[in-house]
Amino acid sequence: MSKASSRLEFLGQLAGGLAHEIKNPLSTIKLTLQLLDEDMQKEDSPTAQRARRKIEVLLREVKHLDDIVQEFLHFARGHDLKLARTDLYRLIVELFEFLGDEARRRNIRIHFDADGKLDDLVLDPTLIRQALMNLLKNAFDALDEKGGGEVVVRARVKGDLLGLEVLDTGCGIAESNMDRMFRPYFTTKKNGTGMGLAMVRRIVEEHGGQITFESEAGKGTRFIILLPADPEKRGSLKSMVAVDEAPGEQP
Ligand SMILES: Nc1ncnc2c1ncn2[C@@H]1O[C@H](COP(=O)(O)OP(=O)(O)OP(=O)(O)O)[C@@H](O)[C@H]1O
Ligand SMILES: [Mg+2]
Structure with a gap:
């Protein structure tokens, strides 16, 4: 060391x-x-x-x-991953059910867009749920100042990759903040701890994946997570992304 x-x-x-x-x-x-x-x-x-x-x-x-x-x-x-065969489709549907009332109250339409075989993936369901929850909470917050809007979760398995995206039509991220989004304690919220995204990144990396985002101030934000669909292949994500078309990309 x-x-x-x-x-x-x-x-x-x-x-x-x-x-x-x-x-x-x-x-x-x-x-x-x-x-x-x-x-x-x-x-x-x-x-x-x-x-x-x-x-x-x-x-x-x-x-x-x-x-x-x-x-x-x-x-x-950090976490000890508790990997288990997971129906990710169901996990996301249940998350949506859980957030339904909150979304309605805040005038937010939520939509789940699924593609490929999502019902038998090996991951830590509790941590992936927590990561999605953090991203959705941020998306909801980003919509508040617009009085509502739209949030989409996309999940897609293609080849060896699982792509997860959370999109919102919220306030977007100022150019000057883009470098520090994942930094622990970076927050622009009055009551935020600034640990949400740091935690999401940690969970994604513990699964052998990577997270990025695209955003336009005033228009919205898209967080993109790429994970190896097969945990045996974790650790070789970079080469997989290079040979395969990333599932996050639009046709
Ligand atoms: N979807 C988003 N749209 C716009 N800004 C975002 C979005 N997600 C995160 N941010 C910005 O990144 C900052 C850090 O997010 P993070 O989740 O780490 O902490 P937080 O949301 O401020 O606090 P906490 O998660 O503890 O409630 C936020 O304060 C916000 O400025
Ligand atoms: Mg947050």
Whole structure:
């Protein structure tokens, strides 16, 4: 192992330990605030009401910190892939069912475009679901400022490749942000942790795949994931893309 990578690994462990140490006092703070809130519920004075509003703010901030630490720990540890034969078609249909109400509420039309044999793929279904969920959440957020729009998930198996795309007709990505999209903690959202895309990339790479995107500010964004359909062939994605037409490409 090179000096630089062992140093990086050491820093990773140190940061993981630090994050872990932060979690305990944080949960004590949360619990104490909740108890304080209960006490304040018994009082009806204006002072008590003001105190409760302040407690609410503190609890919100504690939750935000807790989310950050949680995401960090997930990210720092990485995943052990639990590969299983998966019906990806069904997984996506169920994801759509889960998000249906939310989409309607936000005036978003969602559409699933499937092609090829998707019902028997070897992957980690929980992680792939999480990756798609993160991309869909981002797509929904991107549509909010337009008051709604369209989101399409495309899944396609062609030859040795599985292509997954998430398209939206949302706000798009400013040219100046394009380089840092996958960077941990990069966010333009008030309540974002900026770990969504970093996590998606990690999951895709753990599956031996790669992720890219195309975007036009004001018009929309397309995330493109390419995975080897056969896990035996993972690790040789580059040569496969070179010989085969990528499933993400339009005819
Ligand atoms: N589909 C998209 N359209 C436009 N911008 C996007 C899209 N997806 C991601 N982004 C931009 O990339 C940033 C990083 O995304 P990422 O998912 O990593 O974090 P986040 O969404 O800000 O926070 P979190 O995922 O923790 O809620 C976003 O803040 C947003 O600016
Ligand atoms: Mg996100």
